[in-house]
Amino acid sequence: MKRILHVGVGPLGHRIIAELQERSLGHVIAAVDSAPHLAGRPLAEIVSNADPKVRIVPSLDAVHDWDHIDAAIVATSSGLPACTSTFEYLLRKGTAVISTCEELVYPWLRHVAIAEELDDLAKRHGGRLLGTGVNPGFLMDALPAFLTSVCRHVKAVSCHRIQDASSRRIPFQKKIGAGLDDAQFAAKVAEGSLRHVGLGESLHFIAHYVGLPIERWxxxxxxxxxxxxxxxGLGPIPKGKCCGVRQVARGYFDERVVVNLEFQASIGQRDPHDRVTIHGEPDIDVVIPGGVHGDIATSAIVANSIPRLLQAPPGLHTMATIAPPIHVRAGTERR
Structure with a gap:
């Protein structure tokens, strides 16, 4: 069982810690969260199956016994700039770090300088850094890229993720604008707080690793x-109010769409599914009826990626530069 430092004990962090403990894949020996209502409390008060001896500390400076930490998990923010100082601290310790930071899945789209700095820091200190999740991190980037491994030629890639958000975490329901009126929705889109973070990163991940040149997107x-x-979970949503979001990203070459990504998440969404279509030789069309449950899948892919990242060389990685994660059973991580 890996010894884990966990940073961020919010709803997603809670799920990840519980996942590690339930599957006997990780023992969280240190936990960090700066929130005043969490710092200082026993972790077991937040996550029932956690080690009762572990107390949540407010900063990484309060963490000791770095030699006993096998890997760190960071589940704090979607934006890379907000996580950078945390990553830098951990990489200087030579730590292997997995994060649910969406922009870290393909950081070269918006934060080239930060990505280069983190890669250099990891290599100098023997650390490793990976951004992953169900989306971005798998369904609309790593999965379609992997499916092209059986293609002789690829002309275009299209992905659809259509979700019923009724059973998702309340923070996710807020993030998609459930319950807002038109003016509130427009205001949050304008300020950048209402969007699925990572769709552009997924688009450029596919374009880069599959070799589909993009002139504009x-x-x-x-x-x-x-x-x-x-x-x-947020309460009643009257007819006519916003119940979710539809977000589309398209990449063009020679005025032809070569990467098309469509994300829709709403309360009560009909016919939820995930679909990946590869236009090439051969054509591939994969549909997952009902879709993959985002909260379950995110905690699972984080846990399953730990052994693969530990096997990778030092540096900044993506889901295309580590060995593809597979389901890990306790005691078989080295197989």
Whole structure:
């Protein structure tokens, strides 16, 4: 069982810690969260199956016994700049770090200088850094890229992720604008707080690793409206109010769409599914009826990626530069 330092004990961090403990894949020996209502409390008060001897500390400076830490997990922010100082601290310790930071899945799109700095820091100190998750991190980037391994030629890639957000975490429901009116939705889109973070990163991940040149790309966001009264964790959503978001990213070459990604998540969404279509030789069309549950899959892929990252050379990695993660059973991580 790997000894884990966990940074960020919010709803997602809670799920990841519980996953590690339940599957006997990781023992969280240190936990960090700067939130005043969490710092100082026993971790077991937050995650019932956690080690009762571990107390949540407010900063990495309060963590000791670095030689006993096999890997760190960071589940704090979607934006790379907000996580950079944490990554730098951990990499200077030579730590292998897995993060759910969406922009870290393919950081060269928006943060080239930060990506180069983190890669250099990791290599100098023997650390490793990987951004992953279900989306971005798998369904709309790593999975389609992997599916092209059986293709002689690839002309275009298209992915659709259509989700019923009724059973998702409340923070996710807030993130997709559930319950807002048109003006509130537009204001949050304008300020950048309402969007699926990572769609552009997924698009450029596919383009880079599959070798599809892109001359320009675009991304559009619009509200999904409730066509009848709904209820969710946030409360009732009257007919006509926003119940979710539709976001589309397209990459063009010679005015032809070569990468098309469509993400839609809404309360009460009909016919949820995930679909990957490869236009090439041969054509491939893979559909997952019902779709993959995002919260379950995110904690699972983080846990399953730990052995692969530890096997990788030092540096900044993506899901295309480590060996593809597979389900890990306790005691078989080295197989």
């Amino acid at each position: 675009e991304e559009n966001i619009e509200a999904v409206k409730a066509d009848h009264d709904l209820n969710c």
